[in-house]
Amino acid sequence: MRFERKDLLDLRSLSAEEINLILNTAASFREVLERPIKKVPTLRGKTIANLFFEPSTRTRLSFELSAKRLNADIVNFSSSTSSVLKGESLLDTARNIVAMKVDALVVRHSSPGVSHFLAQKLPVSIINAGDGAHEHPTQGLLDLYSIRERKGNIANLNVAIIGDIAHSRVARSDIWGLNKMGARVRVCGPPTLIPKDIEKLGVELTYSIEEALLDCDVVIMLRIQRERQKVSLVPSLQEYRDFFSLNREKLKLAKPDVLIMHPGPVNRGVEIPAKIADSRQSIILNQVTNGIAVRMAVLYLLLVHSSR
Amino acid sequence: MKIMNLEEIERVLKRLCQKFLSKNENLDGLIVVGIQRRGAVLAERISKLIKDIKGQKVPVGTLDINLYRDDLSRISYQPVIRSTNIPFSIDDKHVLLVDDVLYTGRTVRAALDALLDLGRPKKIELMVLLDRNCRELPIQADYTGKKIILSSDKMVEVKLREVDDREEVVVLKRGEDEI
Structure with missing residues (x-):
């Protein structure tokens, strides 16, 4: 089966088959993490932006490492050091980052539904890294x-x-x-x-x-x-x-x-x-290690395609 | 069109092994690595054949090359990532890389990159069941079971009993059923 989605927003809308596909793909990436050279060239040329409007260590770092293990470029944005403080709206901030030619946004925000909103408005892949008390x-x-x-x-x-x-x-x-x-x-x-x-x-x-x-x-x-x-x-x-x-x-x-x-x-x-x-x-701590493999799988499944 | 049946495949594999063994007396440090998916099946068989002939067990690994493809940004489908399972060091080893068909050479290029990320083998050799024309990279096999020349609208399909419901090699016309 294929993963046909543009975005990963929640588990509510995923089918058991889709979840299994992600878990099986993650199992293959888990092996990469045990190698002396923990890197594969799969997402060479892809660019991912971390958009964090809330504090995070684990999740942001985990996405950053996952992207780097796949040879993608990743840039970090955090609201505390950004133009959000100058009054820029969420959508404008996201649009500006997309205008810099990124392929995916990893979004964390304190309001539920922010990722869904951005997914509707923007042509790039959106990955929900936590939206309020909604989903992660x-x-x-x-x-x-x-x-x-x-x-x-x-x-x-x-x-x-x-x-x-x-x-x-x-x-x-x-x-x-x-x-x-x-x-x-x-x-x-x-x-x-x-x-x-x-x-x-x-x-x-x-x-x-x-x-x-x-x-x-x-x-x-x-x-x-x-x-x-x-x-x-x-x-x-x-x-x-x-x-x-x-x-x-x-x-x-x-x-x-x-x-x-x-x-x-x-x-x-x-x-x-x-x-x-x-x-x-x-x-x-196994959960933390597995988190990298799972996020590599998600990035792979969302970003490797051309038909969409 | 069927070009090989079960007996022929078995005969060709045996001959490949003999050819390999005639060039390699000492099997210490040898490991057989098969490219997922049917290369992995053939690697198992090669290792078993070597054991039958020489009585020496040769470690077998499997390699998934999809993460190393050069066309991931162009293909319309999403390759299924299978496991790479080489649970031993390949440093300073003699790696016998096995695949079913050598065609453009791009799979082997990806496999070489994948192997070199796992270590620094002393030597890598390539063994294929079939070599068909239309190479796109300067890559050749060290041990070839059978050579065939086909026009570019044809494709070769290898079926092996471990993963398919039958064992044969057929030539198909692209986008059509069996001819």
């Missing part, structure tokens, strides 16, 4: 990839997503992706951090971490996104930790070979104790 599709894909790499398959696994679901675009992308691949998803967090009607996305909801962990194959921990909370939604970090942090005792409820994941940044000692984050079951 490449993180969702690398989570799927990391699970598949360890478990062999995603279908029928019990996956718990625990923490600040309301502000998490990763949770949304994970839910869409996991459901399409046939996993059973549970979400868990304090009621103030669970969005209304979350069950309509096809997940089980529980407010008890013990219930969420029971017979779990994979647990994805999320941090509390304090910077996005306009009012305090948890009484104190101490209280949050008592109810929703992982610990050895609670983990015993999960399957013995449970995988522990986290999209980062990790708040050690809040949602996850340092010992568990660094334990053998934790694949947090």
Whole structure:
């Protein structure tokens, strides 16, 4: 099958076949990362711009390295050092960058739908690197990839997503992706951090971490996104930790070979104790490595074509 | 039009192996690398034939050259990236590169670039089941199973039982079914 899309905006609109194609392509790129020379000439002559209107280390660096591993040129834009401060609109900024003959824009913005908006307006490929609390599709894909790499398959696994679901675009992308691949998803967090009607996305909801962990194959921990909370939604970090942090005792409820994941940044000692984050079951750093392979696959699938 | 059947393919592969072994007494440091996809199948068979004749096991790797193609910005389809699997160092090794058909030479050029990104072999030799005319790059095989001359509107298709439902070599007219 072929990947016919111009853009990668969300996992909601991808089919299971398309997700599988991306994951299979990523598996081939994963091998490139183990070579002494971690570079292939595939996207020579292509230019990609990172457009980040929100802070990021991991994602921006990951896209930058992915592009460089494929021999594409990549330029970085961040809103804090740009003409946005002089009053330029989002679309004008993007149009100016496109006028410099780039082939793809990697966009992060605090408002949901910005990538969709730019994808409609601009002829180049748009990759959503996080739009508000909406989606973060490449993180969702690398989570799927990391699970598949360890478990062999995603279908029928019990996956718990625990923490600040309301502000998490990763949770949304994970839910869409996991459901399409046939996993059973549970979400868990304090009621103030669970969005209304979350069950309509096809997940089980529980407010008890013990219930969420029971017979779990994979647990994805999320941090509390304090910077996005306009009012305090948890009484104190101490209280949050008592109810929703992982610990050895609670983990015993999960399957013995449970995988522990986290999209980062990790708040050690809040949602996850340092010992568990660094334990053998934790694949947090594998997720980061796999992120490069997955983003290489996405860039390859979006940019290698001429018919479109 | 069928130009080779299963028996002929097997006979040609055996002859290729004998030719290779007559020129190479010492097999230490030899590795066989097949170009995905049917070259990879042939590489497995070559390694097995060498083992049958000489009793020595030769490591086999597979190489996907799509990331090294020179036409990625021109082709209208999207090549499926298969795995490159060479789980050993190729530094200072004698690499026997195997493919099914040598045609324009562009695949082999890409394979050479891919191999050189993995290390610095002592020597690379090329073995192909079929050599057809219309080269676009100055590349020749060291071991050729069968040479054929075809007009440019024809194409050769190799089918192997490991990945196809049958084993044969056919000549087709471009854009048409079997002739």
